[in-house]
Amino acid sequence: xxxxxxxxxxxxxxxxxLRTHVLEMGGLVEAQVSAAIEAYASGEIITVKDIVEGDxxxxxxxxxIDDETIHVVARRQxxxxxxRLVMGVNKIVTDxxxxxxxxxxxxxxxxxxxxxxxxxxxxxxxxxHVAEEAVAMLRQALDSxxxxxVALADAxxxxxxxxxxxxxxxxxxLITYMMEDPRTISTAIDIVWIGRSIExxxxxxxxxxxxxxxxxxxxxxxxxxxxx
Amino acid sequence: xxxASAPALKAEARNFNFFYGDVQALKNINMPIHxxxxxxxxxxxxxxxxxxxxxxxxMHDLYPGNRxxxxxxxxxxxxxxxxxxxxxxxxxxxxxxxxxxxNPFPKSVFENVAYxxxxxxxxxxxxxxxxxxxxxxxxxxxxxxxxxxxxxATNLSGGQQQRLCIARALATDPELLLFDEPTSxxxxxxxxxxxxxxxxxxxxxxxxxxxxNMQQAARVSDYTAYMYLGEMIEFGKTDDIFIKPQDKRTEDxxxxxxx
Ligand SMILES: Nc1ncnc2c1ncn2[C@@H]1O[C@H](COP(=O)(O)OP(=O)(O)OP(=O)(O)O)[C@@H](O)[C@H]1O
Ligand SMILES: [Mg+2]
Numbered sequence: 001x002x003x004x005x006x007x008x009x010x011x012x013x014x015x016x017x018l019r020t021h022v023l024e025m026g027g028l029v030e031a032q033v034s035a036a037i038e039a040y041a042s043g044e045i046i047t048v049k050d051i052v053e054g055d056x057x058x059x060x061x062x063x064x065i066d067d068e069t070i071h072v073v074a075r076r077q078x079x080x081x082x083x084r085l086v087m088g089v090n091k092i093v094t095d096x097x098x099x100x101x102x103x104x105x106x107x108x109x110x111x112x113x114x115x116x117x118x119x120x121x122x123x124x125x126x127x128x129h130v131a132e133e134a135v136a137m138l139r140q141a142l143d144s145x146x147x148x149x150v151a152l153a154d155a156x157x158x159x160x161x162x163x164x165x166x167x168x169x170x171x172x173x174l175i176t177y178m179m180e181d182p183r184t185i186s187t188a189i190d191i192v193w194i195g196r197s198i199e200x201x202x203x204x205x206x207x208x209x210x211x212x213x214x215x216x217x218x219x220x221x222x223x224x225x226x227x228x
Numbered sequence: 229x230x231x232a233s234a235p236a237l238k239a240e241a242r243n244f245n246f247f248y249g250d251v252q253a254l255k256n257i258n259m260p261i262h263x264x265x266x267x268x269x270x271x272x273x274x275x276x277x278x279x280x281x282x283x284x285x286x287m288h289d290l291y292p293g294n295r296x297x298x299x300x301x302x303x304x305x306x307x308x309x310x311x312x313x314x315x316x317x318x319x320x321x322x323x324x325x326x327x328x329x330x331n332p333f334p335k336s337v338f339e340n341v342a343y344x345x346x347x348x349x350x351x352x353x354x355x356x357x358x359x360x361x362x363x364x365x366x367x368x369x370x371x372x373x374x375x376x377x378x379x380x381a382t383n384l385s386g387g388q389q390q391r392l393c394i395a396r397a398l399a400t401d402p403e404l405l406l407f408d409e410p411t412s413x414x415x416x417x418x419x420x421x422x423x424x425x426x427x428x429x430x431x432x433x434x435x436x437x438x439x440x441n442m443q444q445a446a447r448v449s450d451y452t453a454y455m456y457l458g459e460m461i462e463f464g465k466t467d468d469i470f471i472k473p474q475d476k477r478t479e480d481x482x483x484x485x486x487x
Contacts, residue, residue, distance in 0.1 A: 004485040011484065077443050079470045079482045218472030 040110035058100035163202035268449035324397030330389030332381035367395035387418025
């Protein structure tokens with residue numbers, strides 16, 4: 001991205017606002033995910049209601065940023081790195097909104113699990129570990145956007161394979177428990193869904209990192225089959 | 229998907245320099261002009277776009293002290309348009325020009341278009357009628373003027389005058405058409421009509437267009453060249469230039485940044 005400023009200061013301001021709002025939305029989404037994981041891990045399901053309500057704020061953010069991008073396109077006809085930024089932001093916001101949805105699902109799943117009493121399912125804490133990795137991916141993806149840091153974005157893309165693999169391992173284990181003790185089935189299935197949401201969060205973080213690389217370098221590395 | 233074969237060339241600048249007296253206005257330009265494509269020239273005021281464009285039809289010959297160096301190759305016959313033995317009048321038949329401000333002669337619509345044909349020695353009235361009609365149709369203005377061919381061309385609207393000038397340029401069947409900011413004096417509708425016309429014309433003629441309007445370059449051209457201080461900084465497919473330019477100076481210019 002060019003270091004120089006636009007002749008039109010208003011244009012610089014528009015793009016600055018866009019960037020700031022993406023980061024604010026990202027921060028909110030990250031907090032939503034962390035809170036959902038915390039509810040699951042600690043059993044403090046009193047926060048679930050807040051998380052579900054917080055998702056409305058995420059959705060509102062998406063609409064605001066969509067409006068802003070369309071405004072910039074209509075008024076400024078952005079080109080080159082400006083164009084890539086606007087298009088990239090448009091996609092990043094979609095991924096962030098989806099992550100918000102997953103956070104909500106995790107929170108609701110946590111409530112069900114704890115109402116049933118999750119402690120009788122071994123390995124349930126593994127979920128927390130993979131969740132932390134997914135949250136780290138999200139945080140790094142947002143950092144890579146803030147600094148247009150391609151190396152960091154690359155690291156996020158590579159981290160996704162690990163999250164995917166851990167999710168699969170958790171599912172395998174849970175299936176074994178369900179077979180051994182059918183009383184765990186209902187809770188185990190909820191935990192699988194939570195794991196599935198976490199895995200999806202990793203995928204969206206990876207998408208964000210791919211958009212960052214597109215914004216920074218104009219390379220479209222999606223679907224290039226480079227993942228493990 | 230199509231295999232990427234190199235598109236044919238209509239012309240090509242090779243180590244091309246141009247001097248207004250002692251002042252060098254163009255510096256070692258190397259650039260292909262692809263056949264039956266639209267190539268846009270962009271760059272800040274004074275960078276040499278018009279100077280470059282005018283070299284293709286030897287307009288600079290009209291002033292003493294101007295000097296070319298290097299070559300502008302013209303294909304398929306591979307002549308150097310700048311070679312001393314090449315007749316500028318002949319070049320101007322093959323390379324037409326349309327200017328920023330419509331400049332019809334203060335004569336009838338018909339005579340404006342017939343002029344170049346008469347210069348070429350066409351005297352047959354039938355042939356003149358046919359060719360004038362074909363050129364006016366080619367310039368998408370026939371329907372508007374067919375009942376007023378004897379009216380003064382200067383009475384037409386600006387947009388009509390510009391299309392008349394395009395018809396005038398088309399009448400001699402040029403192979404390359406040069407446009408120097410052809411729509412800067414026109415409203416958006418007339419501009420749209422010219423852009424549409426450019427799009428149709430490239431079926432049969434190669435086009436080189438100078439524009440200050442980035443969006444226009446993006447809309448009408450297949451290739452774009454960015455010039456700065458008499459140099460060709462970057463040349464590429466228009467999509468590449470507008471999505472991912474390679475040179476920071478190009479990037480700064482098309483995104484409206486100060487260098
Ligand atoms: N007849 C002339 N004699 C001497 N110098 C000239 C002449 N015409 C142009 N120049 C100089 O040559 C340089 C290139 O001018 P040119 O008109 O080609 O620029 P341009 O890119 O077409 O600019 P614009 O976008 O303003 O039309 C400028 O520095 C200009 O001052
Ligand atoms: Mg000019």
